[in-house]
Amino acid sequence: MPPTPHWIEPHPTGIYVRPADAWIDPAQPRDRALVTHGHADHARGGHGHVWATRETLAIMGLRYGTADGTPLAYDETFKLGDVAIRYVPAGHVLGSAQIVLEHAGERVVVTGDYKRRSDPTCPAFVPVPCDIFVTEATFGLPVFRHPDTDEEIDRLVGALHAHPDRCVLVGAYALGKAQRIICTLRARGHHDPIYIHGALEKMCALYEDFGVALGELRPAAGVAAKDMRGHVIVAPPSALNDRWSRRLPDPITAMASGWMRVRQRARQRNVELPLIISDHADWDELTATIREVAPSETWVTHGREEALVHWCAMRQMRARALAMVGREDEDDA
């Protein structure tokens, strides 16, 4: 078993790649940052120079204003110091990537956040065999098994049709989940206009710019309650039980998140229609992926890391928890 290479250093505030003098998803402003995807706990503002996919840079530009950055295409290899780096699809959200690093005959894969289910808004996760696999574990407990996404969306449509005088208000994170829900609704045959909260407008437009068709979207602002009856309204989770939702026509509150698998989590948020739809790998995806990339060592960045480390240990696979700070699931925020 090879020893942990000295050239890649996990720190609570990010992973430092010494021979490239660059940080992966650093929590603090750094001169050189490699960013896996656009969610705020991975992509912070204020870095000197950012390497990220074209989509991720555009998302960061929307959030923090344009910064100095190198836009990358998937599978394009470039060198920093004497580290060969390429970004590979992670299947998490638009532009999300795993970062594959090669140095001194060793390959390290940092997944950022990822999932294995199909998602019409981004290319599918590509497993890359490696020596060190740095994985997330947001849903790293065997109670988390996400059901089929289409079935969950069909339940949403079913609730809408069963209550024509109400509306279905779906809480979904503004980057990724919201667009995936909308896209999947379209794929399941729902072509009515969908109303969106103001906080989603720019991100949806950005997705459209990158060729993700979302169908007819209308701003919910200023629309009379009666005109939204029988319609789907998508809003960030924070708006679900907020003043914003009070003017909606008797909304059925839905929430799209992997946490909805635990019913008390749904109750905490006063969710009437829990939709178990996640952009993170569930337990089966996490364990299947580790088997597939067959690393000599697995590092777990955040989530329920104890359980995944235990699972590896029971199979004589080396694993350790990194205890990264500030990583939270976006749905949990």
Add this chain to the structure above:
Amino acid sequence: MRDFAQLLDGLVYTPSRNGKLTLIADYMRRTPDPDRGWALAALTGGLDLKTVKASAISDMIRQRVDPVLYEMSRDYVGDLAETVSLLWVKPDDEPDYQNTASRAGDDATVRLDAVVQQLSAGSRADAPARLAAILDHLDTSGRFAVLKLATGGLRVGISSRLAKTALAQAFNVPVDDIEESWHALAPPYAPLFDWLEGRSPRPDPAGVPFFRPFMLAHPLEDATVDLADYAAEWKWDGIRVQIVGTGGQTRLFSRAGDDITASFPDVAEAFDGHAVLDGELLVKGETQGADVHGGAAASFNALQQRLGRKTVSAKMLGDYPAFVRLYDILYDGEEDLRALPWHMRRARLEAYMPSLNSNRFDLSAVIEADDFAALEDIRAGARDAAIEGIMLKRRDSPYVAGRRTGLWYKWKRDPLTADCVMMYAQRGHGKRSSYYSDYTFGCWNEDGELLPVGKAYSGFTDEELKWLDRFVRGHTVNRFGPVREVEKTLVLEVAFDSIHESKRHKSGLAMRFPRIARIRRDKPAEEADQIATLRSMIA
């Protein structure tokens, strides 16, 4: 089984009472017998299965899932039945995310009636095996429902009264008719449904006592009232109780309409009248201001020894004798007094008192005060541990079910407060099962040691709960199973109604109804209160 599981899920997720009523009513109308009867029994707490112990279910899941992963999952999810329902795999199923069809799903072969039969038949020893065989045919929701039935107690936030109200709504009959028939029936209630659907006459309860809904009070907040319109009584710190006698039989009902006769045989046996009375169940005490407030009642602490017991030992009856302090009368014989104004009911109650056993029943005194200001002084001066505050009742108000604006007010004493230091935290149950929401806190003794004085799990906002949860996770110094010990740095201002001697905590003190009033991030832990200060607050 799928219908019943969906009903339970719906009840869990539907916040409004009306929504819950509709769900139950719809289910009762569309579900065939005897499934709906069993469901009704489950919802009203009347389903008596040979329950499988929690430990047996834990053993069962350990045979199918890595025990360490099971423990971690249970710690995270909080609820045994939910954890197992989520983790369950058929023995030969290797779960695979690419093939969701391979996961155990509801194959629609299991009926609620069959579940009840299989869980009631056969020996207790092979109950887990029978349970496992059922679970293999169900999806997550179905497994959750069956596990809840098998372990006893659904805990879906439904009182038996609500289920009966829904049934009344479903078949358009008065709920009192169902209450009245109820005790003539047993699950799965075939004669009840025959009557509801017009196939037979109403089952005859033959003089069995039944529950009437209580009249409740609003908090007074900052308002004042004119004592010419309102009468004042003490608000007693016991539990609300309704005594229903039909001459031959007597039953006691709790606030939610549950039958608690078996817990208080001393009270029930002392009543053989024909009436419905409303009052406060208390335990006798010695030290209180008997002369001032009328009869000596012990603190709630003492009453707590008697609550929730299915049977009561002779020692319990001797150590904590119960009695009822009466303040209203709903029926005198067959005569319904509920439409009479309060002052007339009060007169009827006073006239009824002499027929009662004075050892077990007394009359809650009316407080005489010249005006509201004088009443404020009386309230402030009342230090009887069994007094929670004052009730204000409109003199001309009828007895109406529920909380009606302007008729009855409760005016609690101002709470006591103390600055305490958080010591331990534990994840909550129910709604809070993934948050560290139960806090044990302590105060300093003379030796500069922190000793626990109480535990609280309310009073904070959702935002504060998130903050507290993060504090606990970020400041854990030790773990004991589900309990985390935290750095002793956070001061919590705790509000409580009263404080008593107790053997439960090392400090020898116990608070009544403690809740977190404020998080005092500004206050250093060493400036939190001393045990001695708390001791001086004992009434």
